[in-house]
Amino acid sequence: MRSFADLDRLIGQVPASVVIRLRDIDTGRGSEGLYRHQLPALLTELAGRARVQSITASSAIEGVVVPDIRRAQQIIDGSAGKLRDRSEQELAGYRKALDYLFQEHWRPLNIGLILHLHRLLWSETTLKGGDLKIDDNIVVDRSPDSTVTVRFVPVPAAKTESYLVDLLDRYEAAQQAGAHHPILLVGLAVLDLLVIHPFADGNGRVARALTNALLLDAGYEVCRWVSLEQSIADTADEYYETLLRSTHDWHQDEADPWPWLGYFVGILASAYETFARKAAADRSGTTKQERVRTYVLRHAAPVFQLSEVRAALPGVSDQTIRLVLDQLKNEQRLMPEGTGRAARWRRIPLPRV
Structure with a gap:
């Protein structure tokens, strides 16, 4: 299934609970400009903390952890010197990918951008990033007794490029058309990217990094000041469960996007609530x-x-x-x-x- 092929059918009727949270998000978005002018020092500090949390949390979701907090901070601020092991290298790579999206003019959204993010992710390791998968892959769970359960089957390697190009083109067209809420479109793009699973490894981190860029591009900047990756790490079980539920029957054009979209919208609404609470405390x-x-x-x-x-x-x-x-x-x-x-x-x- 390609979620953007028939958006009216797929997300034309939005559940009431999601509508409420989208309103909360839009209300929070309306305050961003006010806080930017009135609380510049607070936003600078929040942005620094969110950056650290996003880099460490998104990496930790994939089991990439630097236990020494001070060492992790040095890697993130670029003062660590020689990177000692694979985890430190991958942490530094995610820093490069996230900083590129936040600090550079990354437009246009195309397959070249996706490949570049993957290349940055692996740039500090001996592995070569920036190439689409050449073998079919599956996403599995491994239980403590070594039992393997298939979570979902991604798009075949032979179709990866065409599906990826189609996704990005349709997403851009849908955002420009303005017929559906932009947050729902971002959530669908992330869902489809994860199902396409274009790389042998690093798909989750590329998708989470890109999520920030797509939100910023759509005018929702809370991810600058509140780490969405940290929120996802704090609710990792729900994150994986809702993704799994929304990938069922994706290839048969019968998937239900609302478990994932409900979770995604909830995470973003909670981020705006956190942002507002911290801003209110600073202004009290x-x-x-x-x-x-x-x-x-x-x-x-x-x-x-x-x-x-x-x-x-x-x-x-x-x-x-x-x-x-x-x-x-x-x-x-x-x-x-x-x-x-x-x-x-x-x-x-x-x-x-």
Whole structure:
């Protein structure tokens, strides 16, 4: 099935739950310009954090992990020197691909762009990227007992190029026509790209990197400030499950796109909610210590780490966060558990009166 062959039939009737979330997205989009002018320092900090999260999370989804956080940061900011192993090389490659889409004029959207992203992804390894698959592939699950289950069968290698060119052409035409919500079109393009599965390896990372570019191109910039890849990593089971459900019977032109599109729209709407919450906190006029105190006592999980407070309150230093945590410990509102980077804090409920 080629999702863009008959869009009116496929997505002409949008489920009510998806309509609501699309409205939330468009509302959030309307605030982007306001925040850009009023909170430039906050957006710069959010963008830096989102970049790091996107690079590490999208890689981690594929099992590519650099355990040392400081080392990973050095790789991402380009100060790591010689890359030590395959994971470090692939992390650096995803950094190149994502930075290219965010910082360069990547237009036009064509097969050359897709190949270039794949080439960047593998550019730090000994493998050669930038070539379409030459053998048919399948996507499988491997259970702990070594049982292999086929999740779906991609497009045959012999048809990959023609399907990919057709997808990109039809996507561009659909966005220009404006008959369907642009977010649904981005979601469908990602779904079809993953089913085509044009490469022997790296398809998920190429698709997730390209998702950011397509959203930016459609006028939805939240992915600059909130990492969609991190949100996907946090909900990885749902991510894979909805993709699987929407790839069933794809080749027979009978697939149901709404499990995947519902998930995709939900992830984006949640990103806008996170963005709005962080912007509101920055504009609240309260002191940084008050913001930490409010977050810890009202919004944080019952047991949390300092890093979670840092992520929720950009612009607040670790020193300020530790100061407030110590104050709350002295007030017997928090109890520390452990020491060092792994330390956690447990909120102590107020006694009932």
